[in-house]
Amino acid sequence: xxxxxxxxxxxxxxxxxxVISKVPATLHTPLMSAANSIHGIVLAGAIVIAxxxxxxxxxxxxxxxxxxxxxxxxxxYVVTGRMLKMFKRRTAPAPASDASVSGKVAA
Amino acid sequence: MSGxxxxxxxxxxxxxxxxxxxxxxxxxxxxxxxxGNQVSVAGMVAAIxxxxxLVIHEGQISATGWVVIGAGVLVGGGLGLYAARTVKxxxxxxxxxxxxxxxxxxxxxxxxxxxxxxxxxxAASTSVTTLLDVIxxxxxxxxxxxxxxxxxxxxxxxxxTFPGARIGNLLLAATAVGVGAYVIASPSMIGLGVVIAAALxxxxxxxxxxxxxxxxxxxxxxxxxxGTAVAMAGFVINNTALIIAGxxxxxxxxxLTKLMADxxxxxxxxxxxxxxxSGDAVVAVAGPAGAGVQSIAADDAAIQLAYxxxxxxxxxxGLAAAQAQxxxxxxxxxxxxxxxxxxxxxxxxxxxxxxxMNVLLAEANVPYPLLKEMDEINPEFARTDVSLVIGxxxxxxxxxxxxGTAISGMxxxxxxxxxxxxxxxxxxxxxxxGIDNELYTNPKTSMFFADAKKGLAELTASVKTxxx
Numbered sequence: 164x165x166x167x168x169x170x171x172x173x174x175x176x177x178x179x180x181x182v183i184s185k186v187p188a189t190l191h192t193p194l195m196s197a198a199n200s201i202h203g204i205v206l207a208g209a210i211v212i213a214x215x216x217x218x219x220x221x222x223x224x225x226x227x228x229x230x231x232x233x234x235x236x237x238x239x240y241v242v243t244g245r246m247l248k249m250f251k252r253r254t255a256p257a258p259a260s261d262a263s264v265s266g267k268v269a270a
Numbered sequence: 271m272s273g274x275x276x277x278x279x280x281x282x283x284x285x286x287x288x289x290x291x292x293x294x295x296x297x298x299x300x301x302x303x304x305x306g307n308q309v310s311v312a313g314m315v316a317a318i319x320x321x322x323x324l325v326i327h328e329g330q331i332s333a334t335g336w337v338v339i340g341a342g343v344l345v346g347g348g349l350g351l352y353a354a355r356t357v358k359x360x361x362x363x364x365x366x367x368x369x370x371x372x373x374x375x376x377x378x379x380x381x382x383x384x385x386x387x388x389x390x391x392x393a394a395s396t397s398v399t400t401l402l403d404v405i406x407x408x409x410x411x412x413x414x415x416x417x418x419x420x421x422x423x424x425x426x427x428x429x430x431t432f433p434g435a436r437i438g439n440l441l442l443a444a445t446a447v448g449v450g451a452y453v454i455a456s457p458s459m460i461g462l463g464v465v466i467a468a469a470l471x472x473x474x475x476x477x478x479x480x481x482x483x484x485x486x487x488x489x490x491x492x493x494x495x496x497g498t499a500v501a502m503a504g505f506v507i508n509n510t511a512l513i514i515a516g517x518x519x520x521x522x523x524x525x526l527t528k529l530m531a532d533x534x535x536x537x538x539x540x541x542x543x544x545x546x547x548s549g550d551a552v553v554a555v556a557g558p559a560g561a562g563v564q565s566i567a568a569d570d571a572a573i574q575l576a577y578x579x580x581x582x583x584x585x586x587x588g589l590a591a592a593q594a595q596x597x598x599x600x601x602x603x604x605x606x607x608x609x610x611x612x613x614x615x616x617x618x619x620x621x622x623x624x625x626x627m628n629v630l631l632a633e634a635n636v637p638y639p640l641l642k643e644m645d646e647i648n649p650e651f652a653r654t655d656v657s658l659v660i661g662x663x664x665x666x667x668x669x670x671x672x673x674g675t676a677i678s679g680m681x682x683x684x685x686x687x688x689x690x691x692x693x694x695x696x697x698x699x700x701x702x703x704g705i706d707n708e709l710y711t712n713p714k715t716s717m718f719f720a721d722a723k724k725g726l727a728e729l730t731a732s733v734k735t736x737x738x
């Protein structure tokens with residue numbers, strides 16, 4: 164069981180390296196924020212410990228864990244979305260030089 | 271029956287993990303990045319729903335357990351939502367740090383709770399990952415809070431060091447690992463408490479000596495830590511979704527840490543041990559005009575800009591600190607409307623976290639194709655009339671090309687290849703490397719001494735009067 168988990172862990176690291184090294188610097192902040200949201204999956208872990216809790220200490224720990232994880236996952240995704248919405252090729256009121264700019268981009 | 275159910279849950283976890291990978295993959299271009307985020311959200315919703323179903327299926331959860339989960343989600347989710355909606359783009363690094371802190375904290379709590387329940391009943395191999403989760407999660411929790419405090423300015427961004435700090439850190443690390451090994455062998459709650467305390471203090475003492483300018487590296491590293499802690503939590507509760515997601519984040523944090531450290535010409539141990547440079551808090555050590563420095567008035571700078579055919583703007587840390595992204599965009603728009611070709615040269619460590627400058631400029635409605643990475647823009651400086659450097663220092667210093675200086679070998683922007691250079695800066699003070707910037711004494715360079723925000727507004731006004 165542990166060995167299988169370990170294999171999954173190591174292979175996932177390699178997948179991560181492979182996928183992320185292609186992300187351009189322009190998107191590094193949203194990338195980090197997106198990665199941040201993904202580790203909000205710890206909410207699943209928090210739910211599991213809430214399910215097995217049977218005393219006050221257990222419930223308190225579970226509550227803090229669930230609240231922390233929920234903040235992480237909700238906030239992370241919302242703020243990533245907010246950032247990505249701002250990335251535009253060209254804003255609506257295009258200035259006169261628009262043609263020359265897009266020409267340059269294509270070049 | 272139970273076997274089938276478990277298989278279904280595992281397959282949903284697999285689908286969720288695939289969504290995370292695909293989501294990150296779609297972040298390769300700004301055009302698909304939003305879809306990437308949505309795919310990632312879908313995976314997350316599926317994984318959480320599956321976990322809920324699993325918990326119900328196992329039938330162990332009490333009514334109080336449900337209340338705890340509901341209340342936690344409402345409180346935490348509400349706070350997260352509010353923070354995410356209201357945060358200013360300049361404060362993004364702090365928010366990412368806070369999310370890092372709570373993620374790491376949650377991962378540590380999962381392991382702590384597991385240890386309390388099972389104690390000696392589990393195999394030593396599981397206890398190793400449990401203790402790793404507790405240690406890494408606690409370090410991330412306190413370290414990220416300190417990093418956020420430094421970024422917010424609540425804690426001084428200058429490095430805080432005292433004699434014996436390194437030895438103290440080593441002792442703390444040794445305590446956490448040593449006692450950790452002991453409590454694996456013979457379970458003890460007091461021992462676990464010692465481990466947690468040592469790890470929390472280590473997190474604080476690890477980040478305190480690091481200067482403000484090194485924050486991009488620290489945030490990336492803490493991000494990698496959280497990912498690893500979450501993966502360890504996956505080992506603890508034997509949940510593959512957590513292992514895969516945690517490993518992905520660990521890898522991304524690791525890559526960004528390496529990229530940032532390379533771009534600053536520092537090794538990661540060098541940054542973590544501190545003791546070089548003094549962060550961003552350096553205020554005017556030298557007077558405004560030293561030997562061989564020519565200063566320029568707003569009107570003269572405006573003439574150069576308005577009659578240029580190609581201008582490259584080099585925004586740096588000072589622009590982010592002065593929150594001048596809207597002012598720079600206004601000036602660029604004005605110049606573009608006169609037919610000047612304007613682009614932005616973005617050094618990898620511009621801003622306070624990886625890619626931060628791009629987000630700030632995107633917020634100011636600068637189209638992303640105008641934001642050029644270092645390798646792409648460097649050849650263009652030679653056919654540029656004016657390089658406008660705003661609050662960037664070490665990343666423009668030609669001394670980096672020579673051996674024997676504090677920044678030798680650091681990749682820089684070839685700003686000095688332009689026909690003329692205008693630098694907007696408050697004073698002649700040093701960057702974090704603490705050395706003179708040879709760009710400022712270049713005969714082609716004129717210094718416009720002003721705060722980035724005010725200086726840019728003045729320049730825009732002057733260009734406007736000039737061209738009527």
